[in-house]
Amino acid sequence: MKVLRAALVAMMASTMAAQATDCPRAGTLGTSRTLAVDPTQYPRVGTKNFPQTLPLDDHEVVLTFDDGPWPPTTSKVLAALSKECVRATFFLIGQPASQYPEMVRRIAAEGHSIGHHTWLHRIVTRIKPSEAIAEIDRGISAVETALHGVATTTPGTPFFRFPGFESTPATLNLLQSRGIAVFSADLWASDWNPMTPAQQLNLLASRLKVARKGIILLHDPKAQTAAMLPAFLRYLNDNHYRVVHLVPIVPDSKPDPVPPAAGLSPVEKRD
Template structure:
């Protein structure tokens, strides 16, 4: 009886995993078929992220990262949306048929809800990045929780008040990667994955788009894979992005699109 129960359990797990992979593969295939450019970089696969098994990822802050193969990258953007630059970033991603993850700040999301809905409509994943981007390690614990909660509710409202059915992903990134054990525990208890990064372009520093491109490509040539952090409100990043995506294509990198694992895909990052 015990042996049979274990066999049934393994079978159920296999069927559940197969269903998730089938949905992901179907979505990826549909995305590839919809790309009008045969020579585009494209999105190679979809990776479902489960907060229960991967509550924190990114080697900048944590000992583990996502299970990426050599030459696989995840594109992430922080601090948006911003009307002057986010549309340029979206246009560059669309031109190469690439999907990314955007960690949005609640206040600008509430001020520009049409951009939030556009990000979702173009197939990107939306996570959150607090209400106004303070360091959560340098403010009072209650204020830190309020920043998290207000950011989530503001982005959710911006996403859904216009009728979008896209779920808000249970993904969160700390401003400046500055967390506390209390906030990490809080997010884990809510089933929200915390994202750090594996490499970045340092685009918060003054530089030209050409200088930024060299920084990120030099770092990627060493790392060879990973979660890449960029900032869509930065004009230099918006200007640099087409060349960077072309670099990825020419050097045979593959873009992985993140989505919440079931049942997280059916539920929002609620509190």
């Protein structure tokens, strides 16, 4: 039975990889592989805040976008990703998701993963604990309603990112108890600061040269990011980077576990 199960998992992984790399346009960046993330194994990832990150190889990157949806710029981001056959993860805020449900559904329909980013983007360390939980729950429910038409605090994709990367032990433990992975990042474009698309590209490229891989944070509501993205995708392609697409693990079909970072338990907390 173990051999059969392993064969089935391998077949599923092969199918996902084939779907990820299939692109009708020659010379595009594409998506090199799909990584199924198990929140029980990787409850908190991203070296900005945590000691552990995703098991990426050298020159592998994960593209993530926060704070959408915002149709004027999110549509441009989606167009740039589509042109290069690249799939990303969007951490959506609940209020704009409820205002623009058609954009939420478009993001999912184009093959991207949808995570959660609270209801109003309030910093949870600056509000009461009960308000922090409500901020998380209402945000998840709004996105799930926009996406599936069902109000629930159990996300279809159990990926979450805290606004400003700021969390509390209580909110971290709450999400872990619900089987929701918390994402930080490994590098970012600092696109919350005003700069030209060219300046942003140079900053991000310089950071990537040092990091060589990792979870990248961008913001799709930022006009400068939407303008910069086509050039950044070309940069990734020209410099032989590979894009990894994140999806939640399928229940009852877990692959062999990937060993956590040396010396760390998958649930070890950072002080």
